Amino acid sequence: xxxxxxxxxxxxxxxxxxxxxxxxxxxxxxxxxxxxxxxxxxxxxxxxxxxxxxxxxxxxxxxxxxxxxxxxxxxxxxxxxxxxxxxxxxxxxxxxxxxxxxxxxxxxxxxxxxxx
Amino acid sequence: xxxxxxxxxxxxxxxxxxxxxxxxxxxxxxxxxxxxxxxxxxxxxxxxxxxxxxxxxxxxxxxxxxxxxxxxxxxxxxxxxxxxxxxxxxxxxxxxxxxxxxxxxxxxxxxxxxxxxxxxxxxxxxxxxxxxxxxxxxxxxxxxxxxxxxxxxxxxxxxxxxxxxxxxxxxxxxxxxxxxxxxxxxxxxxxxxxxxxxxxxxxxxxxxxxxxxxxxxxxxxxxxxxxxxxxxxxxxxxxxxxxxxxxxxxxxxxxxxxxxxxxxxxxxxxxxxxxxxxxxxxxxxxxxxxxxxxxxxxxxxxxxxxxxx
Amino acid sequence: xxxxxxxxxxxxxxxxxxxxxxxxxxxxxxxxxxxxxxxxxxxxxxxxxxxxxxxxxxxxxxxxxxxxxxxxxxxxxxxxxxxxxxxxxx
Numbered sequence: 001x002x003x004x005x006x007x008x009x010x011x012x013x014x015x016x017x018x019x020x021x022x023x024x025x026x027x028x029x030x031x032x033x034x035x036x037x038x039x040x041x042x043x044x045x046x047x048x049x050x051x052x053x054x055x056x057x058x059x060x061x062x063x064x065x066x067x068x069x070x071x072x073x074x075x076x077x078x079x080x081x082x083x084x085x086x087x088x089x090x091x092x093x094x095x096x097x098x099x100x101x102x103x104x105x106x107x108x109x110x111x112x113x114x115x116x
Numbered sequence: 117x118x119x120x121x122x123x124x125x126x127x128x129x130x131x132x133x134x135x136x137x138x139x140x141x142x143x144x145x146x147x148x149x150x151x152x153x154x155x156x157x158x159x160x161x162x163x164x165x166x167x168x169x170x171x172x173x174x175x176x177x178x179x180x181x182x183x184x185x186x187x188x189x190x191x192x193x194x195x196x197x198x199x200x201x202x203x204x205x206x207x208x209x210x211x212x213x214x215x216x217x218x219x220x221x222x223x224x225x226x227x228x229x230x231x232x233x234x235x236x237x238x239x240x241x242x243x244x245x246x247x248x249x250x251x252x253x254x255x256x257x258x259x260x261x262x263x264x265x266x267x268x269x270x271x272x273x274x275x276x277x278x279x280x281x282x283x284x285x286x287x288x289x290x291x292x293x294x295x296x297x298x299x300x301x302x303x304x305x306x307x308x309x310x311x312x313x314x315x316x317x318x319x320x321x322x323x324x325x326x327x328x329x330x331x332x333x334x335x336x337x338x339x340x341x342x343x344x345x346x347x348x349x350x351x352x353x354x355x356x357x358x359x360x361x362x363x364x365x366x367x368x369x370x371x372x373x374x375x376x377x378x379x380x381x382x383x384x385x386x387x388x389x390x391x392x393x394x395x396x397x398x399x400x401x402x403x404x405x406x407x408x409x410x411x412x413x414x415x416x417x418x419x420x421x422x423x424x425x
Numbered sequence: 426x427x428x429x430x431x432x433x434x435x436x437x438x439x440x441x442x443x444x445x446x447x448x449x450x451x452x453x454x455x456x457x458x459x460x461x462x463x464x465x466x467x468x469x470x471x472x473x474x475x476x477x478x479x480x481x482x483x484x485x486x487x488x489x490x491x492x493x494x495x496x497x498x499x500x501x502x503x504x505x506x507x508x509x510x511x512x513x514x515x
Contacts, residue, residue: 017433020464024437027444027460033452036444040460051430051467058474067482068470071489074294075466078493081290082459088284089500090452121502125458128495132465132488139469139481148484156491160498167502287497298490305483312480322487329494332501 005057012054020047032098033090041083048075121163121171128159144313145233152321157406160328164413228384229310229391237315238391242374245394246359249401253356256405260349263412284333291333298326306399310391316398323399324406336414345411348404355401362393427475434468455499462492 023043030036052072059065131154138147219236227235237245306319331339363374371378376390438461445457466489473481 013430017430020437024440028440064479082496085500144480152487163502325494
């Protein structure tokens with residue numbers, strides 16, 4: 001039973017760390033703010049949830065488990081709303097997404113107003 | 117660096133790093149207070165100030181070379197002075213000799229509270245904590261007296277919510293959902309301070325942070341309808357009254373000022389009751405002063421907006 | 426097991442700090458600081474299990490809260506300030 005809990009915990013922690021790492025790599029290398037927010041927030045919330053679930057297997061039944069569940073719910077809600085608020089604020093203050101460079105069907109060229 | 121907003125953000129990150137340093141040194145209560153006050157409330161209040169003052173620092177006409185020189189000389193003298201102090205954490209340093217072993221050894225027997233930080237803060241050094249609360253209260257009084265609100269603009273703005281806040285539906289719903297757990301968590305920190313990290317200061321700050329979240333998203337008038345400014349001013353005085361009142365009650369019951377042993381039939385129970393009431397006073401005062409300061413700062417910003425409409 | 430997670434989280438925090446320094450617009454920096462804050466919460470949680478003291482979880486909850494409220498506060502500030510938010514800062 002102990003071994004099973006340890007193996008589960010190990011799987012969740014490693015997967016969560018992998019997602020967090022790829023998210024940070026995306027944050028660093030993507031060309032535009034809106035793609036960066038896509039990478040960072042999605043993988044951030046998923047990685048955080050997986051790491052917290054992995055930690056939950058290590059805690060016994062008790063108040064530590066309850067507090068971890070509370071951190072999990074709070075982190076999910078707060079992460080999602082914060083990224084929504086950031087994207088909305090950026091759109092409203094005039095930041096444009098990176099558009100397709102080249103000709104689309106009508107033969108018009110796209111623009112690139114926001115670049116690193 | 118002329119951009120004051122970047123300075124505020126850097127100050128927040130500095131507070132967070134200091135809190136991590138305290139965690140590394142195994143001082144959990146201090147890290148808790150530093151994280152909540154420094155990285156949370158201070159950043160929010162400084163941002164509220166920046167809304168009033170303007171984002172960029174004005175160009176100074178002289179080069180502050182003399183000030184820099186004074187700072188460097190004083191700093192190097194201080195560092196030279198610390199070279200003489202005993203090695204970090206050595207067992208025969210004076211700070212570990214006289215008072216600290218007595219507190220650590222006798223705290224469980226005399227007070228019976230597992231968290232030694234709370235017992236030192238509220239009982240052994242209760243007089244100092246009373247002074248700290250008076251400082252917080254004086255800061256609140258200073259802000260209230262300097263940023264006066266005129267009656268005419270108060271009546272005009274009774275029901276208005278700025279238009280851009282009405283569009284933030286998702287944020288408002290999520291904030292409404294999160295507010296009760298935040299407040300309950302603040303109460304948990306307040307009353308759990310005997311057994312784990314926590315206590316009055318941290319609980320007051322977390323409570324104020326929850327109310328500030330609500331006020332930021334729903335408009336100042338909604339926030340002030342729930343927490344009327346008169347009630348807040350009364351509550352901040354009530355906290356100090358509770359603290360000092362416990363002290364006077366100890367005097368009337370025959371002991372010294374703030375000697376909790378005489379409050380009940382049994383000294384340990386007396387200490388428990390005294391610490392409970394005192395921490396409650398601290399929490400009430402800190403929460404109401406923080407909320408008052410935020411309301412006053414936001415009022416000044418919002419007043420300009422309402423006058424121009 | 427925990428050591429691997431801690432090292433990964435530290436690398437992630439370093440990358441987020443790099444983006445906070447580099448990011449051309451203001452919103453990149455806010456995003457990077459928010460990410461840094463979430464990773465700090467996770468780091469406190471994992472280090473609490475490493476050190477064996479369950480007290481640290483209160484600090485993790487508090488910091489998750491503070492992070493969220495600070496990001497909302499900063500965004501409110503820029504909504505009121507308006508025009509100078511999309512200036513390119515080098």
